[in-house]
Amino acid sequence: IRRRYLKGVGLMAFGAGNVATSVNGNFSSLRPTGTLLWNVEQERIFKELAQRETLLQDISDSLAPSIYGHEDIKRATACQLFGGTRKLLPDGGKLRGDMNILLIGDPSTAKSQLLKAVHSVSPIGVYTSGKGSSAAGLTAAVTREQGPGGRGSGGFFLEGGSMVLADGGIVCIDEFDKMRQEDTVAIHEAMEQQTISVAKAGLSTVLNSRTSVLAAANPTMGCYDPVKSNEDQMNFKSTIVSRFDLVFKVLDPSDKDRDFRIASHVISLHEKGSRHKDEGAEAQVFANTFAGMSDPNANAAAVNDNRLISPGLLKSYVAYIRAQMTTKLDAGAEECLKDFYVKTRKDANDIQRGQDKSIIKITVRQLESLVRLTESMAKMRCSPLATAEDAKEAIRMYNVATVDAIKSGVVQGSMSEDEIKDIADLEIKIQEKVPLGTKYETKHLTDRLVAQGYDEAMVDRALYVMTKRGVMEYQCHKRYVKRKSAMDRAG
Numbered sequence: 001i002r003r004r005y006l007k008g009v010g011l012m013a014f015g016a017g018n019v020a021t022s023v024n025g026n027f028s029s030l031r032p033t034g035t036l037l038w039n040v041e042q043e044r045i046f047k048e049l050a051q052r053e054t055l056l057q058d059i060s061d062s063l064a065p066s067i068y069g070h071e072d073i074k075r076a077t078a079c080q081l082f083g084g085t086r087k088l089l090p091d092g093g094k095l096r097g098d099m100n101i102l103l104i105g106d107p108s109t110a111k112s113q114l115l116k117a118v119h120s121v122s123p124i125g126v127y128t129s130g131k132g133s134s135a136a137g138l139t140a141a142v143t144r145e146q147g148p149g150g151r152g153s154g155g156f157f158l159e160g161g162s163m164v165l166a167d168g169g170i171v172c173i174d175e176f177d178k179m180r181q182e183d184t185v186a187i188h189e190a191m192e193q194q195t196i197s198v199a200k201a202g203l204s205t206v207l208n209s210r211t212s213v214l215a216a217a218n219p220t221m222g223c224y225d226p227v228k229s230n231e232d233q234m235n236f237k238s239t240i241v242s243r244f245d246l247v248f249k250v251l252d253p254s255d256k257d258r259d260f261r262i263a264s265h266v267i268s269l270h271e272k273g274s275r276h277k278d279e280g281a282e283a284q285v286f287a288n289t290f291a292g293m294s295d296p297n298a299n300a301a302a303v304n305d306n307r308l309i310s311p312g313l314l315k316s317y318v319a320y321i322r323a324q325m326t327t328k329l330d331a332g333a334e335e336c337l338k339d340f341y342v343k344t345r346k347d348a349n350d351i352q353r354g355q356d357k358s359i360i361k362i363t364v365r366q367l368e369s370l371v372r373l374t375e376s377m378a379k380m381r382c383s384p385l386a387t388a389e390d391a392k393e394a395i396r397m398y399n400v401a402t403v404d405a406i407k408s409g410v411v412q413g414s415m416s417e418d419e420i421k422d423i424a425d426l427e428i429k430i431q432e433k434v435p436l437g438t439k440y441e442t443k444h445l446t447d448r449l450v451a452q453g454y455d456e457a458m459v460d461r462a463l464y465v466m467t468k469r470g471v472m473e474y475q476c477h478k479r480y481v482k483r484k485s486a487m488d489r490a491g
Contacts, residue, residue: 028391035214038320046320050382054307056393059380062309064117067110070402073248075103076373077118079317080170080212080396082380084372085326096194099372100243102176105250106223111216115172118214121311123319124169126162131178132216135186137161140207142200156203163190163209168322170212177217184240187213191243215244223252223468245369246401254473327379329371330390331441337374340395366452370394419458424463426454430472431483439475439482 038046053059059081060074068076084097103111119125128138138161143157159198162171173179190196190209197206241247309317329337373394378386429449434440444464449459464482466472473482 008254029381039163039327042316042320043227046317047382047455049309049313049317050380051481052381055381056377058307058309059314061307062311062314063121064110064114065308066269067113067117069111069251070114072397074105076246076397076401077114077214079373079376079380080214081118081122082321082376083330084210084375084379086210094194095310095368096192096210097372097375098194098210099245099369099376100191100213102215102241102244102247103216103250104177104247106252107218107220109250109252111250112174115174115214115216117311118170120373121314122170123168123173123315123322124211124396126166126169128162129178130173130183130217133173133179133183135183137470138163138183139186139190139196139209140164140198142198142203152315156200156353158198158203158205158207160207161196163187163196163211164207166211167208168210170214173213175217177220188240188243191240213244236285242365245372247399248401254467256475261265262288278400321379321382325379325382325384327375327384327386327392329374330385330387333374333386333391336368336388336391336395337370340370340391366398369399373397381443422454422458423462423465426459427466427471429454430462430466434472434483437485439480442474442478442481444479 011480049055056075056078059078060071063074064080080099080101083099087095089095105111115127119127140161142156142158142161142232145157160337164489192212193215194208194210196209198204338428341362370391374386374390376391377390378384426449430445433445435449446456446459450456463472465475465483471484474480475482
């Protein structure tokens with residue numbers, strides 16, 4: 001048995017005094033809790049963290065604090081670190097507790113940096129790039145043992161890929177859209193059933209792949225275009241997208257106030273980094289950036305006045321919670337999720353003939369995603385029961401992420417050919433009403449177009465498309481819209 005396989009399955013070695021140690025310090029919630037040991041001081045620190053009223057916000061703020069914004073994405077990835085509860089059904093079936101999240105949108109929006117941050121605080125984490133990954137590299141490969149003289153005369157053996165090595169942790173896949181179609185199909189089973197079936201070279205077995213997937217992708221044209229359909233912009237099919245619990249659309253809109261805040265934030269980071277060695281207090285906060293779990297006193301000092309948690313302490317806390325806690329929904333959370341599921345499907349059926357996209361039809365797969373998201377928030381604070389408040393926050397996060405992506409055409413429900421033609425006609429009408437270099441009140445412009453028979457939502461989408469293309473720009477918090485001249489574009 002090779003060491004890579006031992007690392008993948010996470011076997012524990014028992015030494016003197018029946019003390020368990022893990023291979024390469026990897027810990028998983030899937031292993032018996034008796035094999036994971038923490039001293040009294042560490043458990044005291046973990047319990048203090050669990051009592052924080054703003055724990056979810058503190059953990060999300062501690063994930064890549066150098067990244068400006070993306071609050072909801074950070075909250076979702078924080079929940080993904082802890083995961084839900086894996087369940088074994090009476091008939092032998094299993095329900096996964098790990099969540100999968102997809103970030104899709106414009107480049108230069110810190111997607112890769114966020115993946116690196118999540119990978120650094122995950123007790124078991126594998127980071128890979130879709131462009132350099134194959135189906136065998138992600139799942140499992142069969143290789144031949146080298147015989148005498150370097151010839152391949154030995155037997156065959158399995159080598160686990162990224163999805164196997166990250167069993168009990170997270171796989172971060174960057175450039176997910178660069179993967180080949182046959183490679184994305186290979187991980188379908190791993191993402192939903194959490195197993196990898198291998199039948200090669202006379203070897204037939206099933207490997208565990210109980211891992212979460214955090215993926216980032218860019219549109220094929222470089223930037224996201226809301227007019228084009230999902231198939232025109234993405235290299236992967238909807239079958240793989242449907243396996244993600246949350247799909248976040250990450251855009252880089254052109255907004256003067258927002259751009260100024262981002263620029264100020266980036267400049268301040270460079271300023272602090274240049275004098276980092278001279279600021280003892282600030283250096284102490286992040287002294288344990290890649291620290292393990294062996295020094296509880298250092299971890300205790302990592303919680304500073306602004307309530308950020310160092311990566312070393314956060315990594316320890318995630319391992320502790322995943323090993324010790326199981327969570328289920330209380331009556332209030334169950335009723336909240338059931339009411340949302342029934343109401344959303346009823347509303348979708350009532351307006352189905354009208355082709356209205358303001359209501360998205362939810363499926364059982366999305367309902368299971370909401371259950372996992374709700375359980376993770378209770379699990380995070382060491383609570384055995386998830387409450388209705390957790391369910392409401394899970395529903396809000398689902399609406400912010402997946403529903404917004406569906407309405408924008410990232411997931412299912414892209415715009416029809418008639419809608420694309422309407423937007424093209426609206427662009428011509430808007431250019432006729434707003435001369436080059438002039439601005440127009442947004443509400444007045446919308447009212448005039450609606451009076452001509454256009455849908456208000458389509459007018460808003462047409463304006464959004466034109467701002468993305470650099471033809472128009474919003475001013476004064478979208479009160480006015482200005483059509484850029486050639487000089488404005490050059491500047």
